[in-house]
Amino acid sequence: MSQTRLLLFCFVTMVPILDLVAGPDLKTQFRWKWNENQVLELNEYHDVFFRVGTKTVEREDKNRVVMKTKQCSTDSCLVNAWFDTYMRYGKTSGPFWKDKEFLSDFTLFRNGRYEVPNEFSMPNLRSFPSFPETPVSVNDVWKLPAEESFDFSSERIRVKVTPEYTYQGIYPWREGNYSGNCEKITYTYPIFYSKSDSEKMAPNVPYKIFGFATGTVFFNAERGVPEYKEVKLSYTFIYPNGTVQEANFHIKGVYFLRNQVNAKDKETIREDILNDLIVGYTRDGLPNGKRIQNQHRPNSGNPQAVNVGNQNPNTNPTGTFITNENPDPNAMPMGDTEEKDRIADQLPVKVRSTEDGIVFSLDSILFDFNDSKLKPDAESAVAKIAEILKRYPDREIRVSGHTDNIGKKEYNQKLSEDRAKSVLQSLVDNHKMDEKHISFRGYADEFPVAPNDNESNRHKNRRVEITLVLD
Template sequence: MKTKVHSLLICFVTILPFLELFAGPPEKTQFQWKWTNNQVLELNEYHDVFFRVGTKTVEREDKNRVVMKTKQCSQDSCLVNAWFDTYLRYGKTSGPFWKDKEFLSDFTLFRNGRYEVPNEFIMPNLRSFPSFPENAVSVSDVWKLPAEESFDFSSERIRVKVTPEYTFQGIFPWKEGNYSGNCEKISYTYPIFYTKAESERMAPNVPYKIFGFATGTVFFNATKGVPEFKEVKLSYTFIYPNGTVQEANFHIKGVYFLRNQVNAKDKESIREDILNDLIVGYTKDGLPNGLRITPAYRPGNGKPNANPNGIGEPTGTLITNQNPDLNSPSKLIPEGEDPNKIAEQLPVKVRTSEDGIVFSLDSILFDFNDSKLKPDAESAVAKIAEILKKYPDREIRVSGHTDNIGKKEYNQKLSEERAKSVLHSLVDNYKMDEKQISFRGYADDLPVAPNDTEENRHKNRRVEITLVLD
């Protein structure tokens, strides 16, 4: 019996290699960007940041929103127009994000992932990650291609050439918060070394030595030709001419969203939908005698507000009495009535802007020189929150504004506090994602009317909530 088992094992050992001779070659994957004209790729990054200088340490969380639009694409590259919004908050993931800086950039992205960035642009500061070989690759294949990191200091920019080593890991799932996917995974690592030449001028606030390392993972959808998710760890040591040594560590996670560009007509259509939702929300809760605005149709079955089986066409807006104890007559707003005239009565105004759709809450929602929301303000924020939740992948910015009366410092603080009041209401009372929202106070820097009359100054004392579409 023992002899038979031994013979059987030998049989399997000798047959398996023989069978492998008939297996086909391993499947290969060709990586390249497949962007086309009029597309937008948005990247939302979150950075855990740690700084150390001597015994002093600082922890911070940064958020970067990167929007890249294709201006023109050819067979081998796309000319990209991009802007980079940066946000930060101090401490370990506590409190709202403060909107910090904005950067514009025009650069060329080649199909293999290589960047060409003109010298006048700071961003993107990590360039040519990842880059792909010309030939298709198999799982576990390794390649090296040049890339660059750009460090922007107050008086000088340092560009460091690096050579990442990439490995194709295969297809894996990824998940970050509410987002997930399943696509090709590429990992990479590289060291960073930089020493300024002795012949170059030394500036006290610019390091003359930089060293460190980086490890990264990119989930790149080879079928769609765009990335879906990335995670990067960066560790730097900066040595300054005066002997100061600074350490900086970044843990970065970023989710990509691909969509078509939103034009002016699209924005206006979205604004009209939002305005109708806002009107319905207010008339449901806020008009006297329980009146409510609902769609009205030409009679298709003898009932003025019914349209079974698609019979009849919309003719306007029907205000109906929702309270059976009241006998207020219904009123039909004629076809062609501008809903903006109805909206003028609301404490929230809705308009389009270069960035997207803006909800403007004027100063009647705050007491004079106060940043605490009044009851009417809470009601307005509640209705806006319900609308914003329909756009879960979009950024939301809350901005505070004042008139030009009073000292600049005071107005700056008041505008920030009012913006934070609205932000905290969205997050605390209506459970919106804090990472999706940022705030900034602008004092009297961005008036919507001249500060020459009390009526115009009233318009400038406001808080705005922007649903970012670009």
């Protein structure tokens, strides 16, 4: 199989945002109308089937595509995109393993055409869908050129295709907990590529590719955003040594449109999350059985509500009214930043903001030495984090395992993966979180938070981190 490995990720990333013109003829003008400082996120799930001879492989892939507008004009938008890929083997069972990351900058024109610089491999399905210059009616059909880009180990192959689109009208769609009722476009196109006899043949690159694609894209005309897509792709790759590889994809994807989260917004979210953790540990105590130590200042005796999170100022996230009347002896004056930071240092869970979002870092209370089974104190910490994560049901959650640099790299790699997987399974099995939004990966000692030069610093590097992805 190694000589025929195929690097292929299928994204229908360019989806037009609808500009609806409702006249007497009921025609619709399709155009992109993306604004600056907006984010369009696509979460795709692929059922994948590979066959080489009598050998077959089934797996489920997940792709998370985040597209941000950097600059827009009347004709086009410059888009900055992140493509995160995940996989799990078997038939939709077990946790997702985080695989690769791709970055891309490209220009999207209002009619759906794009320009992708040669240095970027993503998106690999380009200028799709594209739209005619004139409005269309229900059952109207149009054809416009597009391109599929296949990246193999030593060569990129670009295949020109000509999809045939049909506007079907307004129809309902449903996928899991998500549903809608909006404009529907169906499409189909054949795929064919053949390398000429004069071109150089590479053993791991096919000289013939053929197949077909059929699919549906839904749009919300009123909101001007894509909502859902479903596509089936079938490819056959023929290699110079006679090997024939078949690849079939059944893809479903849900889109979300939101405004970009800036650094100030992230810090506000981090503060709210930290406040919630402090309240939880103040109530329940620390893993070693101790209570949080506070340094109280005298107050005026006037009841003042404590604002926890983004809820009503007089309630915490569970709706319980909180004041400093008859205060808990361990309660914290939340407005005192210095005191809050000092208390945060006592917690077994550290919270920080990064480019990706908010990171919960759990220290070595999680596991015994060289073990990947969660300890009871760790289960308590994961429970508190899960309570917070459930407030962000549509956000990506990444669990990463990390070790110090003591021991063999291969051993530490497996240990870090097993520990990350244990935390993920606790979130899914014990706290009923949706595993389709959670992935894991082990990094061994690749990303230390402190130099591995003494036991105290190595202790800091032995950790599991849970990232609430905000971008």
